[in-house]
Amino acid sequence: MKRFxxxxxxxxxxxxIWEALFRAKIWSPVLLPSPxxxxxxxxxxxxxxxxxxxxxxTMRRLLIGYIIGLVVGLPLGLLTARWKVWQDTIGTLALGLxxxxxxxxxxxxxxxFGQTEAAMLFVVVMGTLWSVVxxxxxxxxxxxxxxxxxxxxxxxxxxxxWFKVILPAALPFIVSGMKQGWAFAxxxxxxxxxxxxxxxxxxxxxxxHYGRELSAMEQVIGIMIVxxxxxxxxxKIFFSPIEKFLHRRWGTSQA
Amino acid sequence: MQRLSRHHSSAAEELEVIAPSKLAIENVxxxxxxxSGAVLALDRVSLNVAxxxxxxxxxxxxxxxxxxxxxIAGLEKPDSGxxxxxxxxxxxxxxxxxxxxxxxxxxxxxxxxxxxxxGLKLKPNLTNKDRHDVAxxxxxxxxxxxxxxxxxxxxxxxxxxxxxxxxxxxxxxRVLLMDEPFAALDxxxxxxxxxxxxxxxxxxxxxIVFVTHNVxxxxxxxxxxxxxxxxxxxxxxxxxxxxxxxRDINSVDLAVHATExxxxxxxxxxxxxxxxx
Ligand SMILES: Nc1ncnc2c1ncn2[C@@H]1O[C@H](COP(=O)(O)OP(=O)(O)OP(=O)(O)O)[C@@H](O)[C@H]1O
Ligand SMILES: [Mg+2]
Numbered sequence: 186m187k188r189f190x191x192x193x194x195x196x197x198x199x200x201x202i203w204e205a206l207f208r209a210k211i212w213s214p215v216l217l218p219s220p221x222x223x224x225x226x227x228x229x230x231x232x233x234x235x236x237x238x239x240x241x242x243t244m245r246r247l248l249i250g251y252i253i254g255l256v257v258g259l260p261l262g263l264l265t266a267r268w269k270v271w272q273d274t275i276g277t278l279a280l281g282l283x284x285x286x287x288x289x290x291x292x293x294x295x296x297x298f299g300q301t302e303a304a305m306l307f308v309v310v311m312g313t314l315w316s317v318v319x320x321x322x323x324x325x326x327x328x329x330x331x332x333x334x335x336x337x338x339x340x341x342x343x344x345x346x347w348f349k350v351i352l353p354a355a356l357p358f359i360v361s362g363m364k365q366g367w368a369f370a371x372x373x374x375x376x377x378x379x380x381x382x383x384x385x386x387x388x389x390x391x392x393x394h395y396g397r398e399l400s401a402m403e404q405v406i407g408i409m410i411v412x413x414x415x416x417x418x419x420x421k422i423f424f425s426p427i428e429k430f431l432h433r434r435w436g437t438s439q440a
Numbered sequence: 441m442q443r444l445s446r447h448h449s450s451a452a453e454e455l456e457v458i459a460p461s462k463l464a465i466e467n468v469x470x471x472x473x474x475x476s477g478a479v480l481a482l483d484r485v486s487l488n489v490a491x492x493x494x495x496x497x498x499x500x501x502x503x504x505x506x507x508x509x510x511x512i513a514g515l516e517k518p519d520s521g522x523x524x525x526x527x528x529x530x531x532x533x534x535x536x537x538x539x540x541x542x543x544x545x546x547x548x549x550x551x552x553x554x555x556x557x558x559g560l561k562l563k564p565n566l567t568n569k570d571r572h573d574v575a576x577x578x579x580x581x582x583x584x585x586x587x588x589x590x591x592x593x594x595x596x597x598x599x600x601x602x603x604x605x606x607x608x609x610x611x612x613x614r615v616l617l618m619d620e621p622f623a624a625l626d627x628x629x630x631x632x633x634x635x636x637x638x639x640x641x642x643x644x645x646x647x648i649v650f651v652t653h654n655v656x657x658x659x660x661x662x663x664x665x666x667x668x669x670x671x672x673x674x675x676x677x678x679x680x681x682x683x684x685x686x687r688d689i690n691s692v693d694l695a696v697h698a699t700e701x702x703x704x705x706x707x708x709x710x711x712x713x714x715x716x717x
Contacts (some may be wrong), residue, residue, distance in 0.1 A: 223692075248444055331541055331544075331545045332545065332547060333547075334515055334533075334539075334541070335539070335541060335545040335547075336558070337515065337532075337533040338514075338515065338533045338534070338535065338537065339535055339538065339558060339562055339607075339611060340514055340533075340534060340535040340536055340540045340559065340561035340562040340563070340611070341562055344560070349558075350547070353547070353549040354547070354549060356549060431592065434548060434549060434551075434591050434593075434600075435548050435549075435591075435593065436548075436591060436592075436593025436594065
């Protein structure tokens with residue numbers, strides 16, 4: 186409760202500073218709207234449904250792409266950790282592509298898929314996939330061999346070892362890879378939505394883009410806030426509990 | 441145990457004392473090619489272990505004790521020679537011969553109960569309830585019932601070793617291979633565990649091969665103590681310890697045996713090799 190109050194106070198002060206800057210009129214109100222204007226925009230967008238619609242469009246792209254990235258990335262990571270051939274091929278490819286900022290996939294996606302949902306998905310998948318492959322591979326390589334040996338003496342065999350020993354032992358690495366993949370996917374999707382108009386759905390990025398076109402600064406800032414809140418929520422609802430569990434189990438937490 | 445047998449469940453069957461194994465190690469040699477050249481870890485080692493016998497292996501660091509244990513476990517293959525359990529060649533690891541490793545090997549992603557349950561889950565023909573009953577029985581046997589929900593990192597070193605022991609005992613192996621299981625513990629905890637181990641060994645009737653650097657420990661636990669020498673790893677001498685059980689590590693009779701074994705150990709080790717205790 187104390188932590189919550191402190192955080193609430195912090196954000197209240199942040200809002201006050203913003204309001205003060207607005208009133209001081211250092212910048213033109215066109216460039217810096219007041220918190221109230223942003224709130225009014227957000228309320229309007231919430232009431233007429235634009236916000237919900239855009240959020241759903243964006244989240245659907247993100248989630249589907251992310252899940253595809255996970256479902257493909259995990260086995261690929263396991264294969265690269267298990268067999269040299271995979272490591273030398275897919276592993277090297279993943280290592281290279283992981284260093285590529287995922288925004289760089291946008292032009293390629295547009296050429297290949299045109300202005301379609303597929304292009305959006307492709308960008309998200311590429312953002313997720315390589316981080317997950319690398320993290321899974323690293324995680325598996327860091328599993329102390331003693332766990333495998335212990336499992337072998339207890340009668341565990343190949344597949345059982347992979348699912349009940351190697352995979353859970355590598356989980357801390359895999360989860361941090363999933364988190365990184367999520368961040369990359371989220372960023373690249375926003376970039377793609379800002380660059381590209383897609384007729385099948387207006388996402389948050391597109392709203393942001395139109396805010397700029399119309400010089401509606403309160404819309405730009407409002408949408409940015411929504412994007413930040415979604416990012417925070419994904420962390421608090423999904424990743425935080427998993428990480429907390431891992432810390433408690435492994436005894437790695439400091440707090 | 442009594443509570444279980446009254447129900448005539450298969451958990452009771454699972455807890456039945458089964459015949460321990462007889463081990464026959466014949467002329468086993470093992471070479472390692474490491475970064476610092478080839479090492480003859482074991483040189484024509486032969487050793488017979490009777491059913492239900494408690495054998496201790498002592499020897500300076502690097503004389504191949506862990507290697508021999510791994511070979512008996514089936515985790516490693518000898519370059520030459522044969523290893524048999526009950527007349528059958530050992531071809532790979534299996535739950536007949538369970539290992540308590542030199543380094544910590546509990547699974548950190550499972551809690552205490554999950555760790556003990558791991559090997560049981562791999563045994564067919566048991567219901568989940570049986571598995572739970574058996575795991576509970578062994579946790580009680582090592583005195584850790586209260587900690588079944590604890591995470592591994594929340595345990596002290598001695599408690600971890602007890603869990604490892606429970607995990608190794610739970611699938612009811614015929615042979616228990618223990619590699620310096622108590623080396624990292626304080627004297628008091630160790631003494632307690634000597635008592636526990638002798639009690640459990642008697643109750644569960646296992647063949648035990650126990651590696652240690654501590655000669656007193658070997659004399660306290662073993663029916664026989666085998667002395668190894670390093671580079672190349674060879675068996676040099678063996679001592680029968682015929683003191684009545686349960687033995688107290690601090691007893692004078694035991695000290696006499698220990699002194700004798702230590703003397704042998706020193707004479708068979710190269711002078712630059714330090715001998716623990
Ligand atoms: N995987 C390996 N690769 C290369 N050399 C090895 C390997 N395992 C063991 N050795 C070598 O074999 C010899 C025997 O090793 P082992 O672990 O069996 O000794 P130990 O008697 O258990 O020693 P300690 O008492 O220190 O545990 C050592 O010289 C070691 O360097
Ligand atoms: Mg050793």
